[in-house]
Amino acid sequence: MTAAQPEGAAPRRGRGRPSRTETEAESGPGTRDRILAAAREQFSERGYDKASIRSIAKAAGVDSALVHHYFGTKDEVFAAAIEVTFEPAQTVVGTVGQGLDGAGERLARFFFAVWENPATRTPLLAIIRSAVTHEAAAKVLRAFVVRRLIERVEADLKVPNPKFRAELAASHMVGIAMVRYVVKVEPLASADPEEIIALVAPTLQRYLTEE
Amino acid sequence: MTAAQPEGAAPRRGRGRPSRTETEAESGPGTRDRILAAAREQFSERGYDKASIRSIAKAAGVDSALVHHYFGTKDEVFAAAIEVTFEPAQTVVGTVGQGLDGAGERLARFFFAVWENPATRTPLLAIIRSAVTHEAAAKVLRAFVVRRLIERVEADLKVPNPKFRAELAASHMVGIAMVRYVVKVEPLASADPEEIIALVAPTLQRYLTEE
The missing domain is CATH 1.10.10.60 (Homeodomain-like)
Structure with a gap:
């Protein structure tokens, strides 16, 4: 059988x-x-x-x-569930290096495309809640983020310490997700994504490309 | 009695x-x-x-x-406990406006002074965990952050939409806290704070002051 x-x-x-x-x-x-x-x-x-x-x-x-x-195991099911949620992120990561011009803005736009869609926002919120409260889940997320996202972006960047730079850019997005979608502090919680992108994209661009 | x-x-x-x-x-x-x-x-x-x-x-x-x-109530005890944790933050907030030159760097340095100290890191981690998993705690944190931190910084900034700018700066710090202290992704988890400050301070400065 x-x-x-x-x-x-x-x-x-x-x-x-x-x-x-x-x-x-x-x-x-x-x-x-x-x-x-x-x-x-x-x-x-x-x-x-x-x-x-x-x-x-x-x-x-x-x-x-x-x-x-x-x-x-349960951790392995969690890892596989995370993987599906991040599949589109892996695509965007692949395109970051195809041209570093405008990479910061593409990253910011991708972030909002994923988070403004309830179908993708819900599992992301679940992942954040799990990782914040359970070390086992944090460990799975950590391994996944490093192997699948950071290490891929890193290869395309031309800056010193590219992994560190990629994480700094990612951390900004994580913080916006926390303030806007989790704790929901105004005015960030209901600001127009375009208004946020206009200010954040240059920051991401600087982290990803400026030496 | x-x-x-x-x-x-x-x-x-x-x-x-x-x-x-x-x-x-x-x-x-x-x-x-x-x-x-x-x-x-x-x-x-x-x-x-x-x-x-x-x-x-x-x-x-x-x-x-x-x-x-x-x-x-329990929510009111939580609010009072939060308040004590953020007391030093309220001091720094007061000093941001005393001179906008270098405000970004002062904010970044203050952030690490609080988070690198286990005595202040522990209650902050507890607040994040509570706010992420319980709407009642998120509501208390939200009201507190707006009333005690954002509204005070806002008054000192000379940029359009100062509340939004202050929150954007705060969100970056929240994200670094998540990646470094909660999920603990390397290399950000063990990077020298000075290395992070050098890259992040100009971002905060831009959010707080650039028109």
Whole structure:
């Protein structure tokens, strides 16, 4: 008995194998995506603490063993859920280096495109809440941010200490997210994104390019 | 039976009056400060959720009614605990306007003086955790930040939309706190503060003064 392998997925082997005969619904090619969607929903709604492999499996309508089979531990499911949320960020990161002219403004515009959209804002808020309150979640986020975002941007920058510069730019965006979307302090909470971009883009540009 | 009034304190009247005879230890002039210290400790260690008037009273060695008497509700104790943490910030805010030359650098230096000191970092981390996870705490923080910090800085700035500018500067600092002290992403987590100040001070200066 082996789970059907969805395209592009590399299920973990050797532990957490499904322990009962799977139905078509459980092992179909959409299963992995369905588990991930359920994971994002569980982490968003219940928080890192209360979300569990069991609750994720239940929400996805599959056996807990199948969640283990595809992803491993709860931390690994969290990492995979984060990854999907940041997929568009990885694209923008790739384009930063294609031309450093205007990179600061592109970064700022991308930030608002993601945060002003409730569909992407909700999982990001969940990730921030988890990382702030649980060291395990912070560790997963930290590893992910370094490996997938910072190390990619870094390669394209021509400044001394590019990783440090990329993080400084990212930290500004994180702070705006905290003040605007989490604590919601006015006038920043309801300012026109264009007004913020006009002031912040030159800062990001300076961090990313000025020697 | 009335609690002795510590200097400068204005105990609330009309509700939550102590219900049993107080000992000298309970009503002495240091009582209010002892309750506040216990509140900061409880909010730091247990989080906003689990800290209660009862647990704060117990840690301070006083009756719950006395905590009510001095501060009112749990939100009001939280507000008072926040206030003490931000007292030095209010001083720096007052000095920003005394000369706008170098205000960005002074702000950045003040930020690190507070965050690099474990005694002030711990309650700040607790405030961030509470505000991120509990809307009630976010509301208290929001009201406090606007009334005590932003509105004071604003008056001294000569730029258009000074409140917005002050918040943009503050948001950058909040983001650095998140990346360096909460999520702890390297190299920002262990960079020399001077290295960060050198890059960030011109940004803050621009937000606070450039038209």
